[in-house]
Amino acid sequence: MNVKVYGADLSAWVAAACLARSGNQVIIEGPDDQRDKPLEEISAIRDEPGLLDQIADQIAKGQLLRSNHNDPHSHADIHWLALQPNEQSKAESLVQKLAREIPQNLLIINQCNFGVGYTDQLQSTLDLEKDQAVVYIPDNLQEGKALQGFSQPKRIILGTESQWALTMTRSLIRPYLQNIEHLQVMTAREAEFTKFAVTGMLAIRLGYINELANLADEMNVDIDVIRDGMGADPRIGRHYLSPGCGFGGQNFSNYIARFSDLFETQRKNSLLKTVISENEIQKELLFRKLWKHYQCNLNGKTVTLWGASFKPGTASIDNAPSLKLIEALLAQNVTVKVHDPEALENIREYFGDISLLQLCHDPYSAATHSDALMLVTEWPEYWSPDYNKLASLMNTPLILDGRNIFDREALELYGFTCKGIGR
Amino acid sequence: MAVNNSPAWKALQFHATDLERQHLKDLFLNNPERFDQFSFSAAHCLLDLSKQRMSAQTLDLLINLSDQQGLRQKIQAMFDGEIVNPSEDRPALHTALRQPAGETLNVGDQDINAEVHRSLAEMEKLVQQIHNQQWRGFDGSPIKSVVNIGVGGSDLGPLMTCRALGQFAPEHIRSLDIHFVSSMDGSQLARLLNKLNPASTLFIVSSKSFTTIDTLANANTALEWLIHASDVPQEIITQHHFIGVTASPAKAVEWGIPEQNQLRFWDWTGGRYSMWSVIGMAIALQIGYDNFRRFLNGAWEMDRHFLAAEARSNLPVLLALTEIWNINFLNIHAHAILPYDGRLEYLPAYLEQLEMESNGKSVNLDGEYVAHSTCPILWGEVGPNAQHAFYQLLHQGTEAVMCDFIAPALRYEDQSEELQKQHQLALANCLAQSRLLALGDSVLDDAGDAPAHKRYRGNQPSTTIMLDRLTPESFGALIALYEHKVYVQSVIWEINPFDQWGVELGKKVATSLMSSFDNEIPEDTDSSTEGLIRYVQQQRRESKQ
Numbered sequence: 001m002n003v004k005v006y007g008a009d010l011s012a013w014v015a016a017a018c019l020a021r022s023g024n025q026v027i028i029e030g031p032d033d034q035r036d037k038p039l040e041e042i043s044a045i046r047d048e049p050g051l052l053d054q055i056a057d058q059i060a061k062g063q064l065l066r067s068n069h070n071d072p073h074s075h076a077d078i079h080w081l082a083l084q085p086n087e088q089s090k091a092e093s094l095v096q097k098l099a100r101e102i103p104q105n106l107l108i109i110n111q112c113n114f115g116v117g118y119t120d121q122l123q124s125t126l127d128l129e130k131d132q133a134v135v136y137i138p139d140n141l142q143e144g145k146a147l148q149g150f151s152q153p154k155r156i157i158l159g160t161e162s163q164w165a166l167t168m169t170r171s172l173i174r175p176y177l178q179n180i181e182h183l184q185v186m187t188a189r190e191a192e193f194t195k196f197a198v199t200g201m202l203a204i205r206l207g208y209i210n211e212l213a214n215l216a217d218e219m220n221v222d223i224d225v226i227r228d229g230m231g232a233d234p235r236i237g238r239h240y241l242s243p244g245c246g247f248g249g250q251n252f253s254n255y256i257a258r259f260s261d262l263f264e265t266q267r268k269n270s271l272l273k274t275v276i277s278e279n280e281i282q283k284e285l286l287f288r289k290l291w292k293h294y295q296c297n298l299n300g301k302t303v304t305l306w307g308a309s310f311k312p313g314t315a316s317i318d319n320a321p322s323l324k325l326i327e328a329l330l331a332q333n334v335t336v337k338v339h340d341p342e343a344l345e346n347i348r349e350y351f352g353d354i355s356l357l358q359l360c361h362d363p364y365s366a367a368t369h370s371d372a373l374m375l376v377t378e379w380p381e382y383w384s385p386d387y388n389k390l391a392s393l394m395n396t397p398l399i400l401d402g403r404n405i406f407d408r409e410a411l412e413l414y415g416f417t418c419k420g421i422g423r
Numbered sequence: 424m425a426v427n428n429s430p431a432w433k434a435l436q437f438h439a440t441d442l443e444r445q446h447l448k449d450l451f452l453n454n455p456e457r458f459d460q461f462s463f464s465a466a467h468c469l470l471d472l473s474k475q476r477m478s479a480q481t482l483d484l485l486i487n488l489s490d491q492q493g494l495r496q497k498i499q500a501m502f503d504g505e506i507v508n509p510s511e512d513r514p515a516l517h518t519a520l521r522q523p524a525g526e527t528l529n530v531g532d533q534d535i536n537a538e539v540h541r542s543l544a545e546m547e548k549l550v551q552q553i554h555n556q557q558w559r560g561f562d563g564s565p566i567k568s569v570v571n572i573g574v575g576g577s578d579l580g581p582l583m584t585c586r587a588l589g590q591f592a593p594e595h596i597r598s599l600d601i602h603f604v605s606s607m608d609g610s611q612l613a614r615l616l617n618k619l620n621p622a623s624t625l626f627i628v629s630s631k632s633f634t635t636i637d638t639l640a641n642a643n644t645a646l647e648w649l650i651h652a653s654d655v656p657q658e659i660i661t662q663h664h665f666i667g668v669t670a671s672p673a674k675a676v677e678w679g680i681p682e683q684n685q686l687r688f689w690d691w692t693g694g695r696y697s698m699w700s701v702i703g704m705a706i707a708l709q710i711g712y713d714n715f716r717r718f719l720n721g722a723w724e725m726d727r728h729f730l731a732a733e734a735r736s737n738l739p740v741l742l743a744l745t746e747i748w749n750i751n752f753l754n755i756h757a758h759a760i761l762p763y764d765g766r767l768e769y770l771p772a773y774l775e776q777l778e779m780e781s782n783g784k785s786v787n788l789d790g791e792y793v794a795h796s797t798c799p800i801l802w803g804e805v806g807p808n809a810q811h812a813f814y815q816l817l818h819q820g821t822e823a824v825m826c827d828f829i830a831p832a833l834r835y836e837d838q839s840e841e842l843q844k845q846h847q848l849a850l851a852n853c854l855a856q857s858r859l860l861a862l863g864d865s866v867l868d869d870a871g872d873a874p875a876h877k878r879y880r881g882n883q884p885s886t887t888i889m890l891d892r893l894t895p896e897s898f899g900a901l902i903a904l905y906e907h908k909v910y911v912q913s914v915i916w917e918i919n920p921f922d923q924w925g926v927e928l929g930k931k932v933a934t935s936l937m938s939s940f941d942n943e944i945p946e947d948t949d950s951s952t953e954g955l956i957r958y959v960q961q962q963r964r965e966s967k968q
Contacts, residue, residue: 281564288563296561296659331557 001025001172002075006094007082008034010044010146010251011111011139013051015082018150020058022175027065027076035066043346047315048146078107078172082139085113085254095122099132106132107168110188111139113254116196116262119159119188133165136188137173138195141251144313151175155182159191196262199255200272205240206247207275210282213243213422223422224404243421245376245402246283248310248319283321286374286400287328289419293372293398298332302395304370306363307377308340308347315342317350321402322376330356339366341379364393371396378403387414425787426917427751427795431488438484439752446882447476447861463736466724467897468904470738471887474861475745475825476753485744486734488915494740497914498907502730504530504691508921509788515921516689517696517906518726521719521899530691538689539700546686546701547712549666553625554596554711560622561653561663568600568619571705572612572645573629574637576694577668578605579776580902581629581705583769584698584718587898590766591710601709607637612644621652627666629702631694633674636930642678668701693921695776696906714895721899729907739907742886746825746908747915749884750796755823759813760803763830763853766893770829771803774905781909781920788917797916799825806830807852817860818879826885828857829901833892857885 001024005016008030016028039045045052058064079098083091091112098106106126110119119136126132136159140149153176160166166185177183186194209227216223223243231238260272291298310320317323322338326347329336337358338347344359351357360366363382367373367390375382383405391397397416399406404420411418426432451457451473461473461482501507504514519528519535528535552558556565571581582603602619604611626645630638642665649660657679667680670688686701698706699719707715725739734740749755758778760771782798804812806828817824830853835842863881864870870878888904890897913920936952939945940960944953 284563284565291559291563292561296559296563296655296663328557328559331552331555332559 001077003027003078003080003172004029004076005080005082006030007084007112008042008044009082009084010048010051010143011141012082013042013045013055014048014141014146014150015080015111016064017051017054017058018147018176019080019172020061020063021054021151024063024172026058026063027067029067043316047143047309047342047346049144049313050147054147078109078168080109081112083112085258087112088114088118091122092125095125095134099126102132103127104130104132105164107165108134109169109172110134110136113251113258115258116192117189119192123188128162131162131164133160133162134188135160135162135165135169136191137169138191139251143249143251143316144311152179154179156180156184157191157194158183158185159188160185161187196255196259199252200259202240203247203252203256203272203275203279206244207278209241209243210246210421211278214282214285216422226422243404244282245285245421246279246321246324248283248321249314249316250318253319280324283324284328285421286321286376286402287325289400290372290374290398293417293419298329298334300333300335301371302335302337302369303329304367304373304394305336305338306340306366306373306375306382307379308338309343309377312377312379315340315346317343317346320377322347323350325374325376326351326357330354337366337368337370339363340377341381343377364389368393370394372398372400374400374402375405376402378405387411387416391415425791425794426488426492426915427793429488429491431484431491432751435481435484435488435748435752438481439748442476442478442481443753445476446863447474447884448863448865448881450476450478451862463738463741465728465732465736465738466900466904467721467891467894468725468738468900469887469889469891470742470904471889472741472745474857475749475884475886476882477745477748481748482735482741482744485748488747489734489740489744489911492915492917494734494911494914498730498910501910502726504528504535508693508919510919510922510924511690513921514691515693515696516691517693517699518723520692520699521723521726521903523720523723542687542701546704546707549686550704550707550712553599553708558625559663560624561649561655561659562622564620564623566625567598567623568602569625569627569705569708570602570604570612570615570619570645571627571629572604572638572641573627573668573702574605574607574635575776575780576697577629577631577635577638577702578603579769579773580695580698581703583767583773584703584706584898584902585709586769587766587893588706588710588714588718588895591714591895593711596708596711599708601705603705604641605637607640609641609644612641616645616648621649621664624649625664625666627668627704628675628678628680629668629704631670631688631690631692631697633667633669633671633678639678646679666704668704695780696921710895717895718899721894721896722903723899724896725900725903725907729903739904740911742904743908743911743915745886746799747912749825750799753823753884754796755825755884756796756799757822757824758799758801759809759817759824759826760801761806761809761826761828761853761856762803763806763828763849764834764893765805767829768805771801773902774803775801777905778909780923780926782913782916782918783925784916784918784920786918788919793916793918795916797918798912803827806856807849810852810856814856817883819876824883826857826860826883828853828885828887829890830887831890831893831897836892853887857887860885 003019003024003026005012005026005028016026020026039052039055045055081091095108119134123134138157140153142149158169213223216226227241230236231241256272256276260276263269263272305322308322309315309317326336335356337360339360348359391414399411399416399418401418401420406418408418408420457473462469462471501515502518504516506512507515514530516535520539522528522536524540526536553566558566560566585601602615628638628642649664650657661679662681665680665684667675667685669675670690672685672687675685688700692700703715729737729739760774762770778801779798784797785793787793830850834846859879860883861881864879909920939956944956
């Protein structure tokens with residue numbers, strides 16, 4: 001089929017790459033200034049493992065074409081909207097334009113985070129009787145595993161009430177249904193709500209386990225033991241139950257923020273708002289532990305960060321705890337040495353040149369002369385370091401483990417002081 | 424020769440016997456140009472004196488009086504840093520505090536302008552650190568609440584301005600709460616401490632001398648609260664939870680505030696003239712440093728006007744002389760401050776201190792008792808609320824009262840129509856009241872038929888000060904207008920407006936009584952004081968039983 005994808009961020013590129021790979025002829029239409037930008041300079045592409053190669057490959061094969069809206073209209077069977085949450089008016093004018101150009105058999109797939117009821121709003125400007133339809137498909141985007149999430153989903157929800165649109169959409173997504181465990185058709189409004197509900201639930205779980213860990217710290221119990229006990233209960237399960245120094249990421253944060261707004265305006269309810277604001281506080285947890293360890297005086301100290309991306313497997317630093325930690329440390333006149341296997345370039349872009357901030361390509365050189373090591377992102381290469389080497393390089397053998405990946409008792413044998421999250 | 428024996432004064436006395444007989448309604452009737460003739464504009468302020476019981480000749484005679492008193496030179500002397508506070512041997516340089524950077528003002532061998540801006544730059548640094556959420560409490564949390572501990576000038580000015588200009592706070596600093604604590608009995612502080620989180624609370628202890636007992640008593644309670652909540656040594660608490668704003672750094676260190684947490688001002692900044700200095704830290708925290716700067720700039724605009732404009736169009740001079748006329752020649756000894764804008768709710772309290780502490784004096788610069796009245800009794804309230812409280816007395820009581828009506832012409836421009844209507848309602852009331860006070864029930868056609876208890880005799884003079892809108896600039900200018908008015912009056916009355924010896928003795932007597940609740944009452948105590956102490960002692964004994 002001929003598919004046109006509209007958008008410029010990760011979800012747009014992933015959709016374009018995967019749809020092209022399945023044999024569709026795909027055009028991706030982004031902002032004017034992006035069409036000629038080299039792919040490796042687009043951070044959404046660069047930060048996601050495997051995506052750059054995939055896109056380059058599909059472009060080379062002629063399956064994927066980059067375009068912008070000044071290009072003359074080219075025919076497409078399906079129009080795929082993957083715009084940013086703040087591009088609602090752009091979506092509206094685009095849909096109006098398409099409706100004029102394609103009076104019959106117009107299929108639009110909406111994957112944007114515009115809120116509950118928005119797909120219906122777009123649909124209301126179209127003529128369903130002439131098979132002009134908008135289908136909402138919530139994204140399965142998990143940064144770091146985005147390609148897999150698109151091409152081998154376990155769950156798919158299709159939000160539409162048009163039989164024609166459903167048939168067309170099914171044929172488009174057929175290649176991705178091998179691993180499917182659950183496919184459900186519902187109204188677009190319900191599908192939008194479901195996406196919010198899932199994201200909100202995950203955020204609340206993370207917020208809850210983080211709060212439990214902080215309480216465990218105060219009560220002198222080990223959160224690992226507690227969550228083992230909790231996870232054994234089938235009503236709870238073990239997923240999304242790891243405490244840490246805060247969650248981040250662009251997509252996840254955007255959905256939660258929007259859902260939180262919905263709760264607040266419709267229900268005057270601050271449940272999700274609290275989760276968000278507590279998460280911001282959680283991002284500074286390692287700083288607070290360090291602050292207390294050094295009796296409220298960090299002036300002139302050197303601190304190492306292992307990991308800067310918001311989670312392993314991506315170079316993205318969107319809403320990452322590392323950003324807040326680095327800012328807090330710099331404000332106390334601390335020399336900050338950061339290692340990350342992927343995200344250093346993004347950190348350099350974000351902070352610019354600051355003499356107190358050193359970006360290190362080797363985790364051990366980042367730890368040299370350090371007064372504390374903060375483990376911020378649990379990249380696999382950090383799980384089992386050379387402890388003797390590490391202890392000898394550091395000024396003070398202090399480890400603040402923001403992801404609970406180290407065995408505290410073992411570390412203590414090597415002479416480290418180790419503080420985790422909730423243990 | 425004392426001023427009240429001077430020719431200019433005598434001429435005014437004589438003139439008053441004529442004016443006294445004229446009702447304001449007749450002055451308006453006989454002169455349709457009154458508003459044009461008696462209203463003046465400068466630095467965002469419109470000053471309408473047409474509802475004052477004056478004629479063109481009155482103004483001429485008042486300006487003669489100011490010339491006779493050497494006002495122009497006295498104004499220049501204040502700006503130049505000459506000793507205008509002889510009892511404490513100091514200049515009064517609050518105008519230097521609002522001078523933009525790069526101007527020059529040297530007093531002796533001191534570069535005052537450079538010092539002022541060095542001090543403000545230090546404050547700006549702390550303010551930014553707090554706004555960036557990078558000032559940390561004992562557990563590493565960023566500061567969320569700031570409590571300004573101070574009294575008098577270290578409290579009233581910042582409190583008033585925070586309330587007046589709070590809406591100008593940029594979005595990113597709005598989560599910061601600013602509180603004010605002044606009362607020595609601890610009642611404000613005790614209520615506040617119940618609600619605050621110690622780890623994210625910062626105290627600004629503002630005291631010029633750092634010996635003010637009211638302030639230190641509150642600061643000690645705050646310190647104890649923090650130590651108790653944190654289990655952290657006192658040095659760490661004072662380092663991370665206290666900023667001292669003072670002209671006495673050694674005393675602040677003695678109390679426990681390290682030098683790097685101190686902001687300095689100078690003995691030439693009078694307490695009630697100090698919010699333009701680092702005493703205004705709470706203001707900068709509330710509205711942002713840039714807006715604080717705008718506030719200073721507004722005052723600076725009024726300063727330049729005061730310095731340059733001739734008496735005949737000089738707002739502070741005209742306002743001062745008009746009140747001199749009321750006080751000394753029309754024998755009016757009460758002055759009501761009536762803002763028609765809820766944001767100015769603390770303006771009356773602020774002006775009570777500014778005016779009554781400055782000019783509430785009866786000894787002149789030569790050390791002699793004056794034979795004329797000085798500062799009247801000043802009080803006030805947000806106008807629309809006062810209408811339901813003391814306006815009855817203004818309209819039908821036996822006392823002559825002069826009133827200041829203060830309001831912005833525009834408000835709520837980018838907000839709902841209903842709110843704009845509310846402002847219009849307030850303005851309509853403002854104008855109605857000043858009109859009725861001036862003209863009485865002559866505004867009605869058939870007033871004469873009413874029984875006496877329903878009549879309004881009018882002839883109560885008032886000033887209306889209208890701002891274009893309430894902004895940091897216009898508010899700064901408004902306050903500077905009052906400051907300078909107070910100075911002009913002191914020049915006419917030949918008194919020192921910058922000292923306050925009348926507040927000293929009470930502190931000493933209190934100190935001497937402090938121990939008598941627990942011990943013997945000294946023999947020379949008067950029977951009333953002794954009786955009251957005995958009552959307290961008895962209540963204490965009974966409560967212990």
